[in-house]
Amino acid sequence: xxxxxxxxxxxxxxxxxxxxxxxxxxxxxxxxxxxxxxxxxxxxxxxxxxxxxxxxxxxxxxxxxxxxxxxxxxxxxxxxxxxxxxxxxxxxxxxxxxxxxxxxxxxxxxxxxxxxxxxxxxxxxxxxxxxxxxxxxxxxxxxxxxxxxxxxxxxxxxxxxxxxxxxxxxxxxxxxxxxxxxxxxxxxxxxxxxxxxxxxxxxxxxxxxxxxxxxxxxxxxxxxxxxxxxxxxxxxxxxxxxxxxxxxxxxxxxxxxxxxxxxxxxxxxxxxxxxxxxxxxxxxxxxxxxxxxxxxxxxxxxxxxxxxxx
Numbered sequence: 001x002x003x004x005x006x007x008x009x010x011x012x013x014x015x016x017x018x019x020x021x022x023x024x025x026x027x028x029x030x031x032x033x034x035x036x037x038x039x040x041x042x043x044x045x046x047x048x049x050x051x052x053x054x055x056x057x058x059x060x061x062x063x064x065x066x067x068x069x070x071x072x073x074x075x076x077x078x079x080x081x082x083x084x085x086x087x088x089x090x091x092x093x094x095x096x097x098x099x100x101x102x103x104x105x106x107x108x109x110x111x112x113x114x115x116x117x118x119x120x121x122x123x124x125x126x127x128x129x130x131x132x133x134x135x136x137x138x139x140x141x142x143x144x145x146x147x148x149x150x151x152x153x154x155x156x157x158x159x160x161x162x163x164x165x166x167x168x169x170x171x172x173x174x175x176x177x178x179x180x181x182x183x184x185x186x187x188x189x190x191x192x193x194x195x196x197x198x199x200x201x202x203x204x205x206x207x208x209x210x211x212x213x214x215x216x217x218x219x220x221x222x223x224x225x226x227x228x229x230x231x232x233x234x235x236x237x238x239x240x241x242x243x244x245x246x247x248x249x250x251x252x253x254x255x256x257x258x259x260x261x262x263x264x265x266x267x268x269x270x271x272x273x274x275x276x277x278x279x280x281x282x283x284x285x286x287x288x289x290x291x292x293x294x295x296x297x298x299x300x301x302x303x304x305x306x307x308x309x310x
C-alpha cells in the first residue's frame with residue numbers, strides 16, 4: 001500500500017472517528033433525555049453527511065457553528081419576561097352578524113321593524129348595562145310594547161341594584177371610625193355613584209337625593225383626608241351639584257378644588273361653568289382671563305370657549 005493510499009485510509013478513519021464522536025456527543029452529553037427524542041433524526045442526518053463527505057462535511061458544520069457563535073450568539077435576557085397567564089390575551093372571533101347591525105339605540109327606536117329593535121335591545125343588554133342606562137331609558141317610549149317592557153325591566157333591576165349598593169357603602173362610610181378606612185370607602189362611593197348619576201335616569205327628587213349623598217361622601221372624604229382627594233373627585237361633585245342647581249354648595253366645592261389643585265384645568269372649567277350658569281358675568285371673565293394667563297394645557301372644548309368669549 002502506497003503513501004497516498006495510507007493517507008486516504010487515515011483520513012477516512014479519522015473522519016469516521018469524528019462522526020462517531022459527534023454522534024455520541026450530541027445524543028449523550030449535550031442534550032437531555034426529553035430533547036434527545038425530538039432531535040435524534042436531525043443528528044443522524046448530519047452524521048451521515050459527514051460520513052459520506054469526508055473532511056468537507058465536518059468542516060462545513062464546524063464552520064457553521066463558528067459563524068453562529070461569532071456573529072449571532074447572545075445571552076437571552078429574561079428580565080422582562082413574565083410567565084404568567086395574566087399576560088395572555090385570548091382573541092375571540094368577532095360576531096360579524098351582530099356587529100354589522102349595531103346602530104345607536106336612539107336611532108333604532110324610530111325603526112318600524114320590531115324584530116330588529118328587539119335584537120338591538122338584547123345586544124345592548126349583553127354589554128355593560130350600567131353605562132347604557134340613558135339609551136335603555138329612551139327605549140321606554142318605544143311603540144313596541146315588548147321592547148318598552150324589556151327596557152323597563154332591565155332599568156328597574158339596574159337602578160334597584162344601584163340604590164342598594166349606594167346605601168350599603170354610604171352606611172359603612174358613616175359608621176366607620178378610622179380615617180384610613182373612610183378615605184377608602186369615600187372615593188369608591190363617589191366614583192360608583194357618578195357613573196349612574198351623570199346619565200340622569202332618575203326623577204328630579206331622587207336625583208337630588210343621591211347627589212346629596214354623593215356630596216356628603218365627598219365632605220367626609222375632605223374632612224378626614226383631603227390630601228388624598230383627586231381633582232376628578234372635586235370635578236364630579238361640582239358637576240353633579242350644578243345639574244341639580246345647588247349653586248351655593250357647588251361654589252364651595254369649586255373653591256376647594258381650585259385651592260387644592262390650582263394648576264388643574266378642571267378647577268377652572270368648573271368655576272367657569274358655575275359662573276356661566278349663575279350669570280356672574282364679571283367673575284366669569286375674570287376666571288377666563290386668569291386661565292388664559294396660566295400655563296395649563298387646554299383641551300379643545302376650553303379653547304373653543306376662549307375663542308367664543310374673547
